Amino acid sequence: MTVLVLGSTGSTGRRVADQLRSRDVPVRAASRFGDVRFDWSEPDTWAAALEGVSAIYVMAPDGVPVEPAFITQAVSAGVERLVLLSTMHPEEIGDDRLIAAEATVRDSGAEWTVVRAHWFNQNFDEGFFLPAIQAGRLVVPLADQRQAFVDATDLAAVAVEALLGDGHHTQTYDVTGPEALTFAEACALISTATGRDIQYDGTPEAYLATPGATQETLDFFLNQLSLGNAVPTNTVERLTGRPAIPFQTYANHAAPAWT
Numbered sequence: 001m002t003v004l005v006l007g008s009t010g011s012t013g014r015r016v017a018d019q020l021r022s023r024d025v026p027v028r029a030a031s032r033f034g035d036v037r038f039d040w041s042e043p044d045t046w047a048a049a050l051e052g053v054s055a056i057y058v059m060a061p062d063g064v065p066v067e068p069a070f071i072t073q074a075v076s077a078g079v080e081r082l083v084l085l086s087t088m089h090p091e092e093i094g095d096d097r098l099i100a101a102e103a104t105v106r107d108s109g110a111e112w113t114v115v116r117a118h119w120f121n122q123n124f125d126e127g128f129f130l131p132a133i134q135a136g137r138l139v140v141p142l143a144d145q146r147q148a149f150v151d152a153t154d155l156a157a158v159a160v161e162a163l164l165g166d167g168h169h170t171q172t173y174d175v176t177g178p179e180a181l182t183f184a185e186a187c188a189l190i191s192t193a194t195g196r197d198i199q200y201d202g203t204p205e206a207y208l209a210t211p212g213a214t215q216e217t218l219d220f221f222l223n224q225l226s227l228g229n230a231v232p233t234n235t236v237e238r239l240t241g242r243p244a245i246p247f248q249t250y251a252n253h254a255a256p257a258w259t
């Protein structure tokens with residue numbers, strides 16, 4: 001089988017592709033600038049990416065919809081299995097894009113699994129929190145709410161099990177890390193890993209003073225606050241047979257990005 005990995009240069013796709021290769025599974029690593037060119041907004045890039053593919057790791061970056069026409073084309077081309085990266089609590093946080101993506105894969109006619117992720121650890125060293133951590137002050141208006149930060153390596157491992165293993169069809173997995181931490185605690189663990197002081201401010205006032213923040217983006221966080229503290233799941237251990245990666249282990253490994 002050849003697995004098409006979308007977002008193959010991104011936080012999860014890169015790890016999915018690496019883990020598949022380490023199990024000797026043929027991989028087509030695709031994105032706009034990946035080994036194979038694939039662009040969600042350019043349908044003429046889709047057919048070549050799909051040639052000879054039997055399963056797909058489906059991810060679309062923030063703000064980009066999973067195009068139903070692509071999924072239809074994939075199934076027509078012989079794809080039998082779809083594993084979609086989604087978010088935890090999409091209904092409660094009003095993530096219409098990922099609610100639609102989930103419906104698209106569930107209605108596709110192929111075998112499907114939905115991987116619903118909590119906040120990625122990698123937001124801190126590969127994603128949108130990186131400049132703030134480098135500057136020593138992170139502002140996220142989530143006060144002392146606890147988050148079950150999950151490592152992209154673990155998300156990828158769950159996705160790979162769903163792509164290769166049995167019994168995952170029609171499953172929707174909530175995937176978290178092993179502990180629920182406040183952002184202040186996460187920053188303290190990064191401080192321990194780096195020896196640098198990393199401050200956290202979780203107030204809406206501080207957030208609205210940051211560039212690009214609007215009442216609409218604040219409302220996204222306020223919706224999330226209404227969910228209360230996250231509760232870790234055992235999905236990683238159940239599917240992979242090994243415990244999920246603790247945040248401190250992640251931070252020690254990622255420390256060079258922050259120093």
Ligand SMILES: NC(=O)c1ccc[n+]([C@@H]2O[C@H](COP(=O)([O-])OP(=O)(O)OC[C@H]3O[C@@H](n4cnc5c(N)ncnc54)[C@H](OP(=O)(O)O)[C@@H]3O)[C@@H](O)[C@H]2O)c1
Nearest residue numbers: 007008009010011012031032033039040060061087119120
């Ligand atoms: N961050 C979180 O805490 C979190 C939590 C839950 C769910 N999620 C979801 O996870 C997804 C992000 O996953 P990620 O972190 O693995 O991605 P990522 O690191 O942001 O990488 C995005 C990937 O998409 C590719 N890409 C960008 N524009 C594209 C386009 N028009 N067509 C095709 N590929 C394109 C990029 O490669 P090129 O630039 O080469 O195209 C890259 O490989 C989003 O849907 C987000 O909602 C995130």
